[in-house]
Amino acid sequence: MNKLRLSLSVLIFLMGTALWAEIIEVCAACDVKSIKDGIVLASDHDTLLIKRGTYKEFNIVIDKPLTLLGEEFPVIDGEDKGEIITIISDNVTVDGLFIINVGTSYTKDFAAIRVVKSKNFLIQNVVLEKLFFGIYLEKSQDGRVFHNNIIGDAVEEFNSGNGIQLWYCRNIEIEQNIVQHVRDGIYLEFSDDVIIKNNTSSNNVRYGLHFMFSNNDIYEGNTFENNGAGVAVMFSKKIKMLNNSFKKNWGTASFGLLLKEINDAEISGNSFEENTIGMNIEGSNRITYANNEFIRNGWAIKVRGACYTNSFVNNNFLYNSFDISYNSKLNDNVFEKNYWSDYTGYDLDKDGIGDVPYRPVKLFSYIVNRTPETIVLLRSLFMDIIDFSEKVSPVFTPDNLLDAMPLMKKSE
Amino acid sequence: MLKILKYSFYDLMRSRWSYVYFLFYLALGFVLLFLNNDLSKAVITLMNVIIVLVPLISTIFGVMYFYNSKEFTELLLAQPLKRTSIFLGQYFGVAGSLTMSLVLGLGLPFVLYGLFKSDAIWDFSLLLITGAFLTLIFTALAFNIAISNENKIKGFGYAVLLWLFLAVIYDGLFLLSLILLEEYPLDSFSLVATMLNPIDLSRTLILLKLDISALLGYTGAVFKSFFGTNLGLMISISMLLLWTILPIWRLAYKSKRKDF
Known part of the structure; x- marks a missing residue:
């Protein structure tokens, strides 16, 4: 109008x-x-x-x-x-x-x-x-x-x-x-x-x-x-971010999108490609993340804390070194029906949704949060082993942080 | 020495083991490319294989070969031949055939899938070079273990332990010390610790070509500024060379003094 x-x-x-x-x-x-x-x-x-x-x-x-x-x-x-x-x-x-x-x-x-x-x-x-x-x-x-x-x-x-x-x-x-x-x-x-x-x-x-x-x-x-350093959205309400493309923001403190104190926003259809950190979220509540693509980022999403009632639905996480990183044990956010390229589960009833939940937070990303220097052990066999044991029985990462309905195929 | 090298090499060729090894890599390469049809993704998966499997196979194979050809070695020792040329000949025969199986086995499928037209060629050649180095290093270490241990079981035990230590335990200790010492600046410590383990060194070299976006955060910048430069690459390659030469030198030294 x-x-x-x-x-x-x-x-x-x-x-x-x-x-x-x-x-x-x-x-x-x-x-x-x-x-x-x-x-x-x-x-x-x-x-x-x-x-x-x-x-x-x-x-x-x-x-x-x-x-x-x-x-x-x-x-x-x-x-x-x-x-x-x-x-x-x-x-x-x-x-x-x-x-x-x-x-x-x-x-x-x-x-x-x-x-x-x-x-x-x-x-x-x-x-x-x-x-x-x-x-x-x-x-x-x-x-x-x-x-x-x-x-x-x-x-x-x-x-x-x-x-x-x-x-x-x-x-x-x-x-x-x-x-x-x-x-x-x-x-x-x-x-x-x-x-x-x-x-x-x-x-x-x-x-x-x-x-x-x-x-x-x-x-x-x-x-x-x-x-x-990418795009920074701070201290704002009711913002819509649709179909944007965030690419190649590389650097020590660089990210695709930084959210700080953002409430009631809608973030959908965006693509985050090859950023050191795809999205960095801090103190942001009631946000819907839908249909976004995270491709080959260092960290796809880094959640820094004080983020409540966010929902992540129908996103594609493709070949990121870390999908999600969390620095607290508390989780109030919902992950549902996303596609994770690292998912190794199966789908026996063939409804397109994996039967085993996916845990996007690796123990390694928790360790890297604590001691950043440990990033040098990325992709080492030892890390794969402890990541696996954490996957089987979560001790350090929030145990309710999981995608109970991971997609088997990329969502379009 | 060349004659013994040639003999060991052909012996292995005949013994089927290098074919099995070759076919394994060939199958692996084709399956990987068939499944995701994307060169740069396949290179990442291959890295995991190379970092873990190549040292393991080289170690086991080296020890096995040494013990198996013991009688033949003793026969050779009775001939007027230099001891170093006997052992080094055998070593290069084994290491050479393993390296060839690796390079050809992985190289063929990738070349057929259009490696030369892809920009992944540098990543891929780095992968093969580090793979070849790891073969040379771990075969040499295996020969060292075998020559120092008469007991086969002990020798195998030590060899597996060595692999376990360098591939897994070392990283565990590394991680532990990083966490314990987190209050201190750890950049140069982690740089040195990486240099001291050939597996970690190879991993870092390949990683810097692949996961740069992640590594660029925090310490990554230090690593990138070291390994990313030509000087860093030269230093790491010479470190790998040193890792190869030292065990070979010890092998030659030991072989001269050993009482058979």
């Missing part, structure tokens, strides 16, 4: 501009030579058509409802002097610009495009390079960030910014963006009702996606690859 309303309002807004808005051309040979002059000249709902060329400008403040339309990607070069575009009016569209050289500061968060306390904005087809912060949305709502390409050159955390940052925002759509080489690909803080869809966030210094205190958000169909 929200989406429909948004697209309708965009449509009406576009029709409006076509009917009585003026087009102001900006180029080196035109009457209006700079974007700033164009904004001063323009009246509400006009379009600034920015032609090909390089514009060395910064601190461009858009204070009236305008459309900034780039023709063949005009370059706006901030020359590292500060913020480039600041939107402080409702109904602003920025389309087709190439923005480079945002100033770096240790006291101010300079952004390529900042939206402050505005509604109904649209930022699309923008390419950002050599940036500090990319697109910074601040106390804004009902906007859309669509099909942008953000390529940073971040090396270290302390002097780099985030690709797309939301702070106290509501009802925003972030779709089909590509974010690379920044600190956090997409960062949300105190932002509710946000939809993050089909984005690619890779090679970032810290997190691919970072959630803090944001509720009722959906992220769907995104790809997070090769980020410093």
Whole structure:
């Protein structure tokens, strides 16, 4: 419904501009030579058509409802002097610009495009390079960030910014963006009702996606690859994570997805492939994990404690070094009808469900939790023997932690 | 020495045992590939086999061969031959035929299933190299045990014990000491402890090629930065070489002084 309303309002807004808005051309040979002059000249709902060329400008403040339309990607070069575009009016569209050289500061968060306390904005087809912060949305709502390409050159955390940052925002759509080489690909803080869809966030210094205190958000169909530490979702409620792909987050403290203090979420259809830790869960309750795939991770799921009433149903655990690791003897989570590639049981009544329960926590993973150095004994005969004896009669691992109905074949 | 080597080698070829060994690996390779049709997965299963079975078979076979050919050895000793060349010839005959069975038996099915087109070729060659080293090492150790023990039962006992110690008990003690000493930094300790056992060393070498994502956590980083580099690989290969040369040297030394 929200989406429909948004697209309708965009449509009406576009029709409006076509009917009585003026087009102001900006180029080196035109009457209006700079974007700033164009904004001063323009009246509400006009379009600034920015032609090909390089514009060395910064601190461009858009204070009236305008459309900034780039023709063949005009370059706006901030020359590292500060913020480039600041939107402080409702109904602003920025389309087709190439923005480079945002100033770096240790006291101010300079952004390529900042939206402050505005509604109904649209930022699309923008390419950002050599940036500090990319697109910074601040106390804004009902906007859309669509099909942008953000390529940073971040090396270290302390002097780099985030690709797309939301702070106290509501009802925003972030779709089909590509974010690379920044600190956090997409960062949300105190932002509710946000939809993050089909984005690619890779090679970032810290997190691919970072959630803090944001509720009722959906992220769907995104790809997070090769980020410093993966994706972190913290202190949030009612989040839906659907069909995302978490790949190749390798490193000492790296994981595909980190959940910390997350309640009532739904995590389904995601794939976790070749991460050091597929999913790291801490203090998260009432979450449904369904139809996820865990392929060749070091640890598929690491449960750190204080996780209650979660249910893991219909997931595929394929060739992980450890399927589940637990650090306590208490278990209140349900594992049911998952497929485990390590399962060795049989199915006599041929109903597709194994007759012997599967115990996903190995004694070895318990030992590794206690003394991390013991990981060097991975796959040694001795470990297989004690894992086997623990499987037969559990002493150290929670004895009610089992999948009573393991699937015999991969669930589709 | 070469003549004796050749003799031992052909003797084994004739005695069917190396065929059995060869066929075993051949069957294993085909079954593995038939069952999961995925080269890199099969390599992991093979690793378990190589780490456990190769040392066991080499040990048992080495001891058995030494005791069985005792009369022939005594006959040779009566000839004007150098003692070292008699024993080393026999050793290389046995170790050589075992290695050949292993490499051919496992290599054939994998080559037929398209190893050369796959990127698992490096993992696989590492697997075969460590397998060959383990054969050489454990046959040499077995010969050492056999030459020091006249009593067959005792000799077999020691040989099995040696295998049990290096394959299982050593890891148990290793684990125990890691847990007992968990307050101390254990990186270099575990590195050294791994280097001292040829089975652990081979396992770690192969593992670093396979389960890197898991090993990269915690201590894994230290291991990766050691074994992952060329220097680390060189050191571990030379460690394996040392493990081979030392028992062979002792075998030569012992054979010169033994009173038959």
